[in-house]
Amino acid sequence: MLAIVGRPNVGKSTLFNRLAKSRSSLVDDQPGLTRDRLYANIHWEGTALTIIDTGGFDDVDDPLIDKVKEQVRKAVAEADAVLFLVDGRDGLLPGDEKITDLLRRSQKKVVLAVNKIDGSEHDDLLVGFYNLGLKKIFPLSAAHGYGLKEIMAEITRELPKGEAEPDDHEEIRVAILGKPNVGKSSLINHILGQDRLLVSEIPGTTRDSVDILVTRKGNKYRLIDTAGIRKKSRVSKKVDKFSMIKALKSIERCHIAVILLDAAEEISDQDTRVCGYALERDRGLILAVNKWDLIKKDPKKQKQLRENLVRRFNFAGFAPRLNLSALTGEQVPKLFDEIDRVYKQFCTRIPTPELNRAVKEIFRQRPPSITAHSGFKVYYAAQSRTKPPTFVLFVNRLEKIHFSYHRFLTNQLREYFGLNHCPLRLIFKPRSEKES
Secondary structure, rough: OOOEEOOOOOOOHHHHHHHOOOOOOOOOOOOOOOOOEEEEEEEEEEEEEEEEEEOOOOOOHHHHHHHHHHHHHHHHHHOOOEEEEEEEEOOHHHHHHHHHHHHHHHHHHEEEEEEOOOOHHHHHHHHHHHHHHOEEEEEEEOOOOOOOOHHHHHHHHHOOOOOOOOOOOEEEEEEEOOOOOOOOHHHHHHHHHOOOOOOOOOOOOOOOOOOEEEEEEOOEEEEEOOOOOOOOOOOHHHHHHHHHHHHHHHHHHHHHEEEEOOOOOOOOOOHHHHHHHHHHHOOEEEEEHHHHHOOOHHHHHHHHHHHHHHHHHHHHOOEEEEEEEOOOOOOOHHHHHHHHHHHHOOOOOOOHHHHHHHHHHHHOOOOOOOOOHOOEEEEEEEEEEEEOEEEEEOOHHHHHHHHHHHHHHHHHHHHOOOOOOOOOOEEEEEHHHHOO
């Protein structure tokens, strides 16, 4: 395992993305962008290892920066080796010396890379960094790859051999979504039983989307902690826009979206909007009300909350609801039971004969009101995909299907097959002449 550490804005995330061959980590000229530890499994010329991107280790008196530094210490503690990145353009700074002291106490193998050096003609910029007393110093351009091969050869030469954890396509991918400061990182920390993610009362503490693997009762889950999704009108900084984009992209790659709500606050348009983002992408949904401990002894507020949930989320009536507390842990284990239940339905495949019998029975009991006058027919039905279950009905006259009957038929199929807690797609198509 390799930890990449250094002061803010020296190029750690740029290097992490180059090694991971992705844009997993946010990159910008603004210092202090990365805060949580980000992990990626890579292969480098036959050697498998896990790399860790860390926040900038800054000597500033600030509670949030203190938490970032603690994340850096934890990354160094669990790593087999450390790639210490400094900025060749800035030269040696006091912050570099403090990081060196930390690394020296760790007794881990440390490779010092002087970043932002684009060629051998600039190698003279390395000279000042020899004052740090580290044996291995290499020039590097994280942006262009200069010097990276030599650095990785030195790092992998003594690292323990062994395969990094493979990406498991059977894992259940769960995105934790919600407004800023609703408790997303606190929830994941409680699940893990450690302060894996930064938690602060300052809204917007999480900026990246952070993937964390969890195994429970033989099932593997990829929990995706996301930045708080704000109203577009309140997103002004470029970093916030990038965070929003990454949070929304996390919906694209998850199976189930847990929409986290704050029990102590009114359900807002933004809460329903976040849920709508996931529903538009046909993701499984769970409405989880966090901070339940704050209203646990107030029946009046509980009743008001239940009524608001029904009213504001009527468009996602199939989504199960769960009251929990990330602070006390109440009902948090049950969240996985709900995830398992939704995912099982999400992956359901119905045999074609059984599906056609159901459609025929539903049409017999309640045909569309226009059937007698238009000669409307459903020839047959088939399931085209899972995740979510998607059914295609081949009919003779598409223009005669009213949206209300479409909704009725969707709900009937959901009830008929016990798909009451997952989204279901119903598509009408004309039967071609060849099929007639």
